[in-house]
Amino acid sequence: MKIQGKLIIIGGAVDKGSFTETDLDRNAAKNLNFFETGILKRILDESKHKLESRIEVITTASKIPKEIGPEYVKALSYLGANNVDVLNIERREEAMDPEIVARLKAADVVMFTGGDQLRLTSILGGTPFHDLLLEKYHNEDFIYAGTSAGAAAASNNMIYQGSSSEALLKGEVKITSGLGLIDGVIIDTHFVQRGRIGRLFQSVVGNPKVLGIGLGEDTGLLITDGKQMEAIGSGLVILVDGREIKDTNLTQIELGQPISISHLVTHVMSKHDTFSLDTFKMTIQSSQYV
Template sequence: MNAKGKLIIIGGAVDKGNFTDEATLAKGVPNNLNFFETGILRRIINESAHHEESRIEVITTASVIPREVGPQYVKAFEYLRATNVGLLHIEKREQTRDPEVLDRIKNADVVMFTGGDQLRLTSILGGTKLHDIILDKFRHEDFIYAGTSAGAAAASNNMIYQGSSHEALLKGEVKITSGLGLIQSVIIDTHFVQRGRIGRLFQAVVGNPRVLGIGLGEDTGLLITSDCKMEAIGSGLVILVDGRNVMDTNLTQVEMGRPISINNLVVHVMSMYDTYDLKSHTMEIHNSQYHIPLTAPAEADDDVPQMKSEDLE
């Protein structure tokens, strides 16, 4: 990823706290420690250029209920003491030329794209001056593109925009188009575990095995940095589908609507703090059962004579 900025992609249903006002918040703090300490929105703030003082713009373009969704994020960020947060309800392409809107994007440290319809998002923003500004800031500044659900799916160069879960491994059932192009050589699917979308990602990857499939569970995401390292964040699972070693498939031989066969597709499962290197295609499990702590006591070797107490006298 040839960029100075950071990418945070989330599978949807991000934890925004289960309180609605100050009184409920005071009572609910013990039940919301994950939200306050290790939640994804907390991580966005921590990774941003000015932390709680960072300018965050929440963009609701993908949503059909933007005036309901947007304020929820503003309130959640406020609970985390990030109060420099704005809302941009961009619903038409002509709004992307508004000088005030463009200035707000230029001055943002973080843009947060909400969920909804990723095709709506790319059809409104794609190829506009606003899109160009986001790409330029991402490549050259300490800037964060954060997206959940549709906002995550649209972040890559290739984007899944349609395909039912139960028919996903029938040829032609998964529809792919161009995304916003912040990251290459991956394709992202969201609500992954909860909606059983593994087949969608299998078909997307077998059609172009160079592309790494990323399946994001709900309230789960990846922090992707300029050194091409991906860290799992949030409470659930990230599924990676690596097709580089696929040995065989019937993809080009079967008719549309027929089942697809794939031989030797590799799958990885990540959870919080696990990392994956996009350059070396290696994964490191944070709490591996095979990792031997440096302070672990050496085990006695039965073949080596053991020192007895009388030897010390």
């Protein structure tokens, strides 16, 4: 069945403007220049009621929710969206509270902040909140937007641990189940800035059917119909396609030893490029060959 909702996954460090600085008002014009073309503006443009959309900022992943939540509210208000609240769920019991579930039911957009993706899955997984989240995404004109941890947790398979420098040593990358909004992919964040290409390589070589998605900071993917992906934001999206892998030593080596992989296909996307999860074909928006 066709998925009605939209998924917006972001690599972290979304440029919301310098809202923690004391000279905010003096720099408002500079900040708004980002908003005109940036990811938060795109989220509003894609939402059901645009500036009137009901938005819940969910800070569950963060250890500093009282600082993070208001920053998003302020950023969205500068764009003209004022129907925004912070929903901080810190315990599983809260994810079962009928009042909190009712707030999700009324939302047009949820914005999951960064932090620890294991907090998201361990607190929300299997609760009425999680069940409703999936139902709304599949059946309504609804947006799940997640940055950093909120992006990593969106898929069925989720990276939750792994050193960047040691990532191509067998067993170094830890994977568990995510929130399950999208299947057939695995997502890593802060990708370019923290040198996480090896983490994605190891994740894909273990099951080449899964497409690896590496999101740079202030960069994301807008996914519609569960399969059409468009790059948004200012940086790069790296895709790792393992379906054509010809050889690897993965099952022949001990834990902690380096992994060899032959013929791993990668794609690099920038703003407005598209990729189909149906055909595995990428389209470069500004191709030099058109």
